[in-house]
Amino acid sequence: MADHSADRLSALVTAALPGARADLERLVRIPSIWADPSHAEDTRRSAEAVAELARGAGAADVTIITADGGAPAVVAHWPAPEGAPTVLLYAHHDVQPTGGDEHWTTPPFEPAERNGRLYGRGAADDKAGVMTHLAVLRAYEGKPPVGVTLFIEGEEESGSPTLSALLREHRDALASDVIVIADSSNPSVDVPAVTTSLRGLVSVIVEVAMLERPAHSGMFGGPVGDALTALCHGLASLHDEKGEVAVPGLVRGSAEGPDLDEATLRSDVGLLDGVELLGSGSVPTRLWNKPAVAVLGIDAPRVSESSNVLLPRARACVSMRLAPGEDALKAQEALAEHIEANVPWGAQVTITRESGVAEPFSLEATGAVYDAVRRAFAQAYGNEVVETGVGGSIPFIAEFARTFPGATVLVTGVGDPASRWHGIDESLDLAMFGKAVLGEAHLLAELAPSTS
Template identity: 45%
Template sequence: MNISPEFQFRAKDTLEAEVRSNFEHTLQRLTELVAIPSVAWEAYDLSQVERSAEKVKELAFAVGFEQVEILTATYGPENTAGMPAVVARKEAAPGHPTILLYAHHDVQPVGNLKEWQTAPFVATRKGDRLFGRGAADDKAGVLAHLAAFEATRTVLGDDFKAGVTLFIEGEEEAGSPSFTNFLNTYRDKLAADVIIVADSSNWQVGVPALTTSLRGVASGTISVRVADHNVHSGVFGGPLLDAHTVMVRTLASLHNSQGSVAVEGLIHAPEPEVEYLEANFRADSGILDSVELAGTDSIASRLWAQPAISIIGMDVPSVETASNTIAATSRAKISVRLAPGSDPAQAHAALENHLKNLDVMGAKVTYTADDSGQPFSTDTSSAGAQLALAAFKESWQVDPVTTGLGGSIPFIADLTEVFPGADILITGIEDPDTRAHSANESLYLPDFEKAILAEALMLAELSASAQ
């Protein structure tokens, strides 16, 4: 792919005017999509995910795609059907590149309704933010792609030479179980020279970012057994520690006194170039002023280049249902974030070895690997990355940041494996106060408009380039 290093962006003024004139219409479309509670978990109404896919299909036709399909793939030994994805295509003119636009239309569950200040599935505008589940993660990504495509198509007309494939997944929040099979099944429909993944975060409000590294993930379950069966705490308490107490001691061994991960064999990546100020981290995370930050080295290193272990679940009786019983067994779920360059299989082995060699008064401790996801890093000198950074600067009129992300997007590794020659660009429609996956999720509208313009600039520039 031959992309000019000078980046003319000749259509910028016209594209900017087009994006701005259609922005309220874009928000109305986003509002309609947010209204669909498309949670792709088995415990929820999966017909809503199908309804959401149909809505995305309708919108894809509305912005000018002529080929639009709802497709699925299977996964697992029983060939379980995956959730519906939308694939729309505009063919490339001879000699011009194809761009794959990825986002997902499924969302996280709402959680505790009492924590929401607005109705979760009613997009509610307050000042410069739009609140609602999926308003940012990732239905804003869906609309960013659709609006950028529509603006480029309208402005360029017959000069829109680049091919565009829209791929809107329906199960990302459920772990993308059919993703690998989906890529392999529809490889010919999805093949592209550049892949834009609109599912990340900008550096801060008003400052765009290209995500150039992601931590991998290795999650698993720790089990502790101290006795054959539960017993009365008054009769046997003292000599016999309950399994939950032993579990707490087991979990405490995963970190040292400074809060750094203490499991040998989990690697660190090189120090990031971007500085993340402690004051900014505290403001972004909502950590209490009295709580010390864990770990050593820079905050950016601790977030993006070092492993992190979180306890995300424990089988412990609630306070309301507690009884005077010594538990014989205890279970805990851990999520381990892995630095770029790590291998999830080796991480699982390191965790198992750590627990096997742990002495917690002879209790039986076992580890079961559950999920894995590869880390990711990209070459910022690539033609695609340079184009993205230039488009960000042109749209925001500030210097963009190349940043890591502490989270994981495991399917990125699948994209890399199936399409090794493509430039994969992870762009942001969120910001540090978006609160994705939490109550009161919201989208910062000024940056949303700029993200649409930046993507339209990229599509226009790629239409002027040749393979």
């Protein structure tokens, strides 16, 4: 019988980490930006690289799957020993656009280590999740004490549009008793977390029209308005004077537990001196349990290209995060109606409701599996597990819960507040990466049938 004692697992994980680090860097070098059609082939290369790594970790079978023209995903299996449960290990191999390579300290797809952190797009989100799972399987020398299904998606950063089809078409191959989703964050590099709530997400495109064509601002400005100014009025109505979301009828909750340190938050996000935080209530409540609205983009002339004309049309993309308990489609409709009612001067308003809707999600972290993850991660990190909310959205979690209602869903962290997911100079704390691998290795041992 294999020795899965704590000391033995620690030694095996330590031995597996250098190779996992090297393969993480290899994956980071692949610009798998599925949202950009010019990187479709890179995303396929990324899937093939993950499949190759799964074979090297002893998978009994490895398949690259797609649905409805979506991105390639990888499914691999390690059969369950007799009487053992099956655990699905999820991560995604696609990444966000860079936000402008020129803004990075080092090129985003050339991994670089600085002060114990590995920098590169996807180093944390979520190729660290991919390699966490694979490092655990290597530590077990391809023979984990439970059944394992590895599922590495390829379009999470695009909202997982074909995940429903993948789950329908491959339900039997993905069926499991426990689902571990390594795509969240820890409150610090030394404190492990399980995520118990996520906000939802909706967006709309607003187009405002006032003129048939551009008009000279000197000849007609005054009695005649312009579309961009009207659009700005409508967008300004989205918040009240305190920065609270002003769209009526939305769900608002509160987060229990200690408040987050404001100075740490300001430092983590890079808030400029004198800039105020929006809204009211504790920081966790504002981050996890209240709606948030942001204008993500505006179609208008660049300042360097502007001239003295009244603009006939202007467009904006408006995104809204939703508190747990909200109905996403109802909230999207409320957002659209609010904007339409607040664009002034009789301007014509056309609102397109974007299809990428993410429902909010929450769960109760109770039961034997959660007891096991608390023991496993406390042993690896040296600190107790905390329950945390996340202000972001992971729409597929609700999809998994609906498809496999009998499975326990665990959302674990591979990042920390300094990881800058989706931002410039994204990074992974390498010491925390080792703890995440060890914690997951302990978890699989905890989930194995008792031999006593």
